[in-house]
């Protein structure tokens with residue numbers, strides 16, 4: 001009993017070891033005794049096989065067998081059967097050219113309903129596939145006109161006129177423009193450039209001379225401004241305006257006007273003074289004495305209430321100061 005149990009246990013261990021060995025064989029590679037790593041590089045090259053296996057059987061022709069799915073519906077050109085989109089083939093993929101740097105691939109498939117071959121290529125320019133030979137593509141592109149939309153037209157038109165005479169006319173006009181407008185313009189620009197670049201020394205001399213003169217004037221003005229600011233206690237940073245002849249004339253006119261007004265005021269006061277004395281004299285004798293005073297007065301023909309009031313005040317002032325003569329007695 002004890003011996004049988006031990007035997008079954010050892011059998012279990014043996015089976016486990018066997019499973020372990022057989023499974024671990026899948027993760028390792030068998031290197032034959034005559035394999036030399038330096039000489040053969042890899043096991044594939046040792047066996048003369050491609051890494052991609054049977055799919056690379058035509059790799060010497062640049063063909064790789066790949067799984068290719070039809071991107072659209074087609075009719076086989078040999079058996080005329082309809083083959084639906086999505087049917088998959090073991091296609092011969094081959095690079096046949098470039099569109100700029102993008103490779104163009106060709107897929108050669110064998111019809112599964114007959115033995116005919118058809119070929120489909122990529123079209124990088126229009127980002128699509130095209131049937132090259134052996135089949136017909138079912139045209140299922142979206143057509144806006146058929147579906148109630150608007151047609152898409154080429155609105156840019158042709159760059160060159162189709163009429164040869166018009167083309168000739170255009171070239172003649174261009175020639176005329178070149179000789180009559182562009183060439184003289186370039187020549188005048190060249191002349192101006194030559195003129196300004198001919199004698200840099202004299203140009204520099206002239207410019208520096210003018211700059212010195214302007215600087216002298218500016219210095220003079222700055223000194224005068226500073227003196228003015230100092231006299232009136234103006235801040236140093238205050239920018240004074242330029243005074244010209246117009247400003248001087250205006251200031252002079254203002255001054256003249258002010259003087260005239262002052263003179264006028266003085267003369268009016270002087271004329272008013274005698275009439276005041278007469279008013280005060282007559283008003284002291286009778287109340288209705290304003291009418292005869294008005295006939296004497298030169299400053300106002302029709303005396304108003306404000307005039308008489310002003311006259312009275314002035315008269316009082318004059319009497320108070322005592323500078324005027326005593327009023328004559330009336331009658």
Ligand SMILES: [Zn+2]
Nearest residue numbers: 076079111114
């Ligand atoms: Zn076919």
